[in-house]
Amino acid sequence: xxxxxxxxxxxxxxxxxxxxxxxxxxxxxxxxxxxxxxxxxxxxxxxxxxxxxxxxxxxxxxxxxxxxxxxxxxxxxxxxxxxxxxxxxxxxxxxxxxxxxxxxxxxxxxxxxxxxxxxxxxxxxxxxxxxxxxxxxxxxxxxxxxxxxxxxxxxxxxxxxxxxxxxxxxxxxxxxxxxxxxxxxxxxxxxxxxxxxxxxxxxxxxxxxxxxxxxxxxxxxxxxxxxxxxxxxxxxxxxxxxxxxxxxxxxxxxxxxxxxxxxxxxxxxxxxxxxxxxxxxxxxxxxxxxxxxxxxxxxxxxxxxxxxxxxxxxxxxxxxxxxxxxxxxxxxxxxxxxxxxxxxxxxxxxxxxxxxxxxxxxxxxxxxxxxxxxxxxxxxxxxxxxxxxxxxxxxxxxxxxxxxxxxxxxxxxxxxxxxxxxxxxxxxxxxxxxxxxxxxxxxxxxxxxxxxxxxxxxxxxxxxxxxxxxxxxxxxxxxxxxxxxxxxxxxxxxxxxxxxxxxxxxxxxxxxxxxxxxxxxxxxxxxxxxxxxxxxxxxxxxxxxxxxxxxxxxxxxxxxxxxxxxxxxxxxxxxxxxxxxxxxxxxxxxxxxxxxxxxxxxxxxxxxxxxxxxxxxxxxxxxxxxxxxxxxxxxxxxxxxxxxxxxxxxxxxxxxxxxxxxxxxxxxxxxxxxxxxxxxx
Numbered sequence: 001x002x003x004x005x006x007x008x009x010x011x012x013x014x015x016x017x018x019x020x021x022x023x024x025x026x027x028x029x030x031x032x033x034x035x036x037x038x039x040x041x042x043x044x045x046x047x048x049x050x051x052x053x054x055x056x057x058x059x060x061x062x063x064x065x066x067x068x069x070x071x072x073x074x075x076x077x078x079x080x081x082x083x084x085x086x087x088x089x090x091x092x093x094x095x096x097x098x099x100x101x102x103x104x105x106x107x108x109x110x111x112x113x114x115x116x117x118x119x120x121x122x123x124x125x126x127x128x129x130x131x132x133x134x135x136x137x138x139x140x141x142x143x144x145x146x147x148x149x150x151x152x153x154x155x156x157x158x159x160x161x162x163x164x165x166x167x168x169x170x171x172x173x174x175x176x177x178x179x180x181x182x183x184x185x186x187x188x189x190x191x192x193x194x195x196x197x198x199x200x201x202x203x204x205x206x207x208x209x210x211x212x213x214x215x216x217x218x219x220x221x222x223x224x225x226x227x228x229x230x231x232x233x234x235x236x237x238x239x240x241x242x243x244x245x246x247x248x249x250x251x252x253x254x255x256x257x258x259x260x261x262x263x264x265x266x267x268x269x270x271x272x273x274x275x276x277x278x279x280x281x282x283x284x285x286x287x288x289x290x291x292x293x294x295x296x297x298x299x300x301x302x303x304x305x306x307x308x309x310x311x312x313x314x315x316x317x318x319x320x321x322x323x324x325x326x327x328x329x330x331x332x333x334x335x336x337x338x339x340x341x342x343x344x345x346x347x348x349x350x351x352x353x354x355x356x357x358x359x360x361x362x363x364x365x366x367x368x369x370x371x372x373x374x375x376x377x378x379x380x381x382x383x384x385x386x387x388x389x390x391x392x393x394x395x396x397x398x399x400x401x402x403x404x405x406x407x408x409x410x411x412x413x414x415x416x417x418x419x420x421x422x423x424x425x426x427x428x429x430x431x432x433x434x435x436x437x438x439x440x441x442x443x444x445x446x447x448x449x450x451x452x453x454x455x456x457x458x459x460x461x462x463x464x465x466x467x468x469x470x471x472x473x474x475x476x477x478x479x480x481x482x483x484x485x486x487x488x489x490x491x492x493x494x495x496x497x498x499x500x501x502x503x504x505x506x507x508x509x510x511x512x513x514x515x516x517x518x519x520x521x522x523x524x525x526x527x528x529x530x531x532x533x534x535x536x537x538x539x540x541x542x543x544x545x546x547x548x549x550x551x552x553x554x555x556x557x558x559x560x561x562x563x564x565x566x567x568x569x570x571x572x573x574x575x576x577x578x579x580x581x582x583x584x585x586x587x588x589x590x591x592x593x594x595x596x597x598x599x600x601x602x603x604x605x606x607x608x609x610x611x612x613x614x615x616x617x618x619x620x621x622x623x624x625x626x627x628x629x630x631x632x633x634x635x636x637x638x639x640x641x642x643x644x645x646x647x648x649x650x651x652x653x654x655x656x657x658x659x660x661x662x663x664x665x666x667x668x669x670x671x672x673x674x675x676x677x678x679x680x681x
Contacts, residue, residue: 001067001068001273001275002067002068002069002070002273002274002364002365003067003068003069003070003092003093003267003268003271003272003273004070004090004091004092004093004274004321004364004366005069005070005071005072005091005092005093005094005095005267005271006071006072006073006074006084006087006088006091006093006094006095006120007019007071007072007073007074007094007095007097008074008084008087008088008094008095008096008097008111008114008115009096009097009098009099009107009108009111010098010099010102010105010106010107010108010111010662011075011107011662012099012102013097013098013099013102013105013108013127013128014097014099014127014128014254014255015073015074015097016073017127017254017255018095018097018125018127018254018260018263019060019071019073020254021184021254021257021260022062022071022260022263022264023060023062024183024185025184025185025260025261025264026062026063026064026069026264027062027063028060028062028351058072058073058350059071059072059319059350059351059366059368060072060073060350060351061349061350061351064264064265064267064268065264065265065268067268069264069267069268070365070366072087072091072366074087074111081107081110081111081114081396081445081664082395082396082426082427082428082445084110084111084114085114085393085394085395085396086306086307086377086378086393087306087307088111088114088115088117088118088120089118089304089306089393090304090306090321090366091120092120092121092271092272092273092274092276092277093120093121093122093123093267093271093272094111094115094120094121094122094123094271095122095123095124095125095263095267095271096108096111096112096115096122096123096124096125096247097124097125097127098124098125098126098127098139098143099127099128099131100126100127100128100129100131100133100134100135100136100139100160100251101128101131101132101133101134101135101629102603102629103135103138103139103142103629104139104142104143104146104147105601105662106599106600106601106662106663106664107662107664108147109146109147110664112147112149116244119244119278121241121242121243121244121270121271121272122241122244122247123241123247123248123249123250123263123266123267123270123271124143124149124151124247124248124249124250125249125250125251125252125259125263126139126157126249126250126251126252127251127252127253127254128253128254128255129157129160129161129164129251129252129253129258129259130161130162130164130253130255130256130258131161131253132161132162133161133629133631133632134157134160134161134164135160136156136157136160136251140153140249143247143249149247150210150245150246150247151246151247151249152206152207152210152237152240152246152247152248152249153170153203153206153207153248153249153250153251154169154170154171154207154237154248154249154250154266155167155168155169155170155249155250155251155252155259155262155266156168156170156199156200156203156251157251157252158175158196158199164253164256164258165177166178166258167251167252167258167259167262168192168196168199168200168203169262170200170203170204170207171207171230171233171234172230173192173204174189174190174191174192175189175190175191175192175193175196176188176189176190176262177190178257178258178259180257183257184256184257184258184260184261187261205226207233207237208222208226208227208228208233209222210237210240210246211228211232211233211236211237211240212228214236214239214240214245215232215236217232218232218233218236234269234270237270238269238270241270241271242272242276248266248270250262250263250266273364274295274363274364275295275364277295279292279293279294279295280292280293280295280302280323280324280390281293281391282302282380282388282389282390282391283388283389284387284388284389285336285387285388285389286387291388293323293324293388294324295323295324295363295364296324296325296363297324297325297326297362297363298325299324299325299363300324300325300382300383300385300386300388301322301324301325301326301327301333301381301382301383302322302323302324302325302380302381302382302383302388302390303320303321303322303323303327303333303380303381303382304320304321304323304378304379304380304381304390305318305319305320305372305375305376305377305378305379305380305381306319306320306321306377306378306393307319307377307425308376308377308424308425309368309425310421310422310424310425315370316370316372316424317348317350317368317369317370318368318369318370318372318375319350319366319367319368320361320365320366320367320368320369320381321365321366322361322362322363322364322365322366322367323363323390324363325362325363325383326360326361326362326363327344327347327360327361327362328344328347328359328360329344329345329346329347329358329359329360329369330343330344330345331343331344332344332384333381333382333383333384334381334382334383334384334387335374335375335379335380335381336380336382336387336388336389337379337380337389338374338375338379340373340374341384342371342372342373342374342375342381343371344369344371344372345369345370345371345372346369346370346371347359347360347361347367347368347369348367348368348369348370349367349368350367350368355368376424376427377393377424377427378392378393378427379392393427395427395428396428396445396665397473397551398428398429398430398443398444398445398473399445399446399472399473399596399641399665400443400444400445400446400447400449400450400470400471400472400473400641401441401442401443401444401450401470401471401472401473402441402442402450402454402467402468402469402470402471403434403439403440403441403442403467403468404439404440404441404442404454404457404465404466404467404468405439405440405465405466406463406464406465406466407464407465407466408464411463411464411465414461414462414463415440415457415463415465417461418457418460418461418463419431419440419442419457421461422453422456422457426453428444428445428449429442429443429444429449429453430442430443430444431443439468442454443473445665447470447645450470454467469645470645472595472596472641472642473550473596474548474550474593474594474595474671474679475545475550475551475552475553475554475593475594475595475668476545476546476547476548476550476551476552476553476586476591476592476593476594477507477508477545477552477553477554477555477591477592477594477668477670478505478506478507478555478586478589478590478591478592479507479589479590479591479592480507480589480590481504481505481506481507481589482504482505482585482586482588482589482590483502483503483504483505483560483585483588484502484503484505484580484581484582484583484584484585484586484587484588485500485501485502485503485561485581485584486500486501486577486578486580486581486583486584487499487500487577488500488573488574488576488577488580489568489573492570492572492573495568496568497568497569497570497572497573498564498565498568498569498573499530499562499563499564499569499570499573499574499576499577500562500563500564500577501526501534501537501559501561501562501574501577501578501580501581502521502559502560502561502562502581503538503557503558503559503560503578503581503582503585504520504557504558504560504585505555505556505557505558505582505585505586505589506555506556506558507554507555507556507589508554508555508556509554510554510667510668510669511667512554512556513554514553514554515538515539515542515552515553515554515555515556515557516555516556516557517535517538517557517558517559518556518557518558518559519531519558519559520558520559520560521559521560521561521562522561525561525562525563525564526559526561526562526563526564526574527564529571530564530569530571530574531559532571533571533572533574533575533578534559534574534575534578535578536575536578537574537575537576537577537578537579537582538557538578538579538582540575540579541578541579541582541583541586542555542582545586545591546583546586546587546591547591547592547593547680548593548679548680550593552586552591553594553668554594554668555586557582559578562574562577592670592671592676593670593671593676593679593680594668594669594670594671595640595641595642595668595669595670595671596640596641596642596665596667596668596669597638597639597640597641597665597666597667597668597669598638598639598640598641598644598663598664598665598666599636599637599638599663599664599665599666600616600621600636600637600638600639600644600661600662600663601634601635601636601661601662601663602616602634602635602637602651602659602660602661603629603632603633603634603635603659603660603661604632604633604635604655604658604659605631605632605633605655605658605659606628606631606632606633608654608655608656608658608659609626609633609635611654611655612635612651612654612655612659613635615650615651615654616635616637616639619639619640619643619644619647620639620640620643620672621637621638621639621640621643622637622638622639623635623636623637624636624637624638638666639663640669641665644663647661648661
């Protein structure tokens with residue numbers, strides 16, 4: 001059976017280190033790669049090896065106890081969260097790695113919510129049990145408190161920090177130790193002695209109670225003997241995991257080669273095969289409603305393109321998740337969003353940056369293909385005779401931008417071509433040309449995101465560029481209800497076109513969405529045939545507000561009236577009139593600038609807490625809470641993105657290089673008037 005899983009976590013929790021051990025213990029590699037040495041198989045990009053972080057998701061395939069496991073190792077840095085989003089969209093299960101010292105960190109919460117959004121079953125691996133300050137129970141508590149999860153340990157550590165020596169298999173009721181001589185390949189099994197039993201028995205009892213609460217047969221066994229058969233425990237816990245009602249928890253220290261093989265067992269035992277996940281739901285192209293497609297090779301073909309990668313040898317690689325049917329290399333398929341046929345070129349199974357050619361693939365497979373001309377990330381590919389449109393992938397709006405220009409005239413065409421390829425790969429990356437200055441503006445999810453992309457221009461595409469300083473991508477919104485009316489009446493193509501549109505705008509609160517649109521105009525003023533054109537005009541107008549020209553957000557739009565002519569009104573006229581009416585209403589709504597607000601977590605030695613908080617407050621930050629982690633303090637707060645540029649260097653100076661921080665985007669918040677005045681002018 002197949003397992004399609006992702007390994008996800010906060011940065012530095014040990015995802016890639018864990019993946020490297022999986023590759024070694026399953027026989028894919030003969031030498032364990034290390035992140036710090038730049039030898040990790042899944043960190044194949046030059047920048048990943050230089051920086052010691054994962055930047056792009058990498059797919060690999062391994063075999064374990066008769067099961068094929070397709071694994072995607074994902075980035076942990078918030079700037080590359082789009083890689084996690086699109087992978088979780090197509091995966092069947094996830095291994096969430098937690099640091100035994102850091103516990104549930106900000107990006108841990110983000111990836112957990114992403115997995116919940118797609119209904120992805122999860123198992124947890126509490127890593128770094130050998131680290132000073134490791135606390136297994138504390139991580140379980142934060143999983144319950146911060147994530148609302150129901151963690152059920154099936155593996156618990158023997159000792160912690162320097163005393164961590166092995167693990168207890170609660171289901172098999174045995175101690176497992178790992179040989180240092182062969183990097184953990186050899187596992188040693190021991191009986192549970194009295195000392196270990198005293199520590200592990202409460203966890204075992206909690207495991208039995210969890211399965212007994214969910215299954216009558218397990219309850220009977222537990223009431224009679226205070227035990228539950230191992231096979232029944234696995235069966236019930238598997239069902240709870242697939243229902244997202246429980247999260248089996250494992251423990252170990254991947255860097256010390258301990259605990260990874262039981263994690264592989266857990267992937268097989270508790271995460272679903274493609275046949276066990278719900279049928280994918282798509283929309284019929286003819287507008288007759290939705291259709292479910294079971295993961296059956298005999299059904300019509302349907303697949304989702306979830307990632308595009310520019311490959312210097314194979315050209316453009318498009319990663320596909322096959323949901324139903326099957327397809328062979330060289331066959332034609334249909335892209336219903338583009339209304340075009342595509343021809344599948346090579347079909348390959350990816351092993352990081354290496355590939356294995358396949359003749360055909362079927363439901364449940366995750367593969368890459370060459371030869372697609374029109375398809376982009378989020379597009380559906382399907383059988384032409386049975387077209388189906390699958391749900392697209394949503395991408396976050398960029399929050400940082402910088403200007404870039406080629407160093408020489410010869411670099412200009414190469415820059416344009418390289419940026420086009422990078423945008424194909426990364427939908428969270430944007431490029432535009434400033435109409436006033438003619439500058440090329442790059443937009444992305446953070447400083448590191450843009451820094452990496454600029455470095456890729458130089459190293460992969462041989463384009464030398466000059467860059468401006470990173471800038472914040474602000475938004476505009478209104479603060480009060482307003483109305484606007486516009487008339488479009490002019491000759492177009494020798495014929496007068498006419499439309500009148502009256503719009504009412506109101507501000508939306510945080511959490512109510514980017515924009516809402518409703519129709520309140522009587523049909524004798526604006527017929528239904530023009531409603532879509534009105535909304536198109538509004539959407540176009542949202543791209544630039546009335547203050548500085550930043551995109552507008554958090555605006556409720558109501559079409560309240562207008563006028564049309566039986567002979568002269570057209571969709572174009574209503575689209576233009578709607579955009580003009582929106583601009584007028586937006587200007588009348590007392591618009592303000594909005595800035596990105598970030599959730600930041602700082603972990604610092606207690607001796608530097610005062611200096612760190614003082615600096616944080618000086619950056620317009622607001623401390624939400626603090627918690628103790630052994631000799632460290634964890635400071636959680638909110639801070640405007642514009643105040644975080646260069647923060648890594650300043651934090652190192654304040655704390656002698658001993659503190660660390662992470663952050664993620666929370667929402668847009670009104671910019672203080674004195675700062676807004678400097679930008680608006």
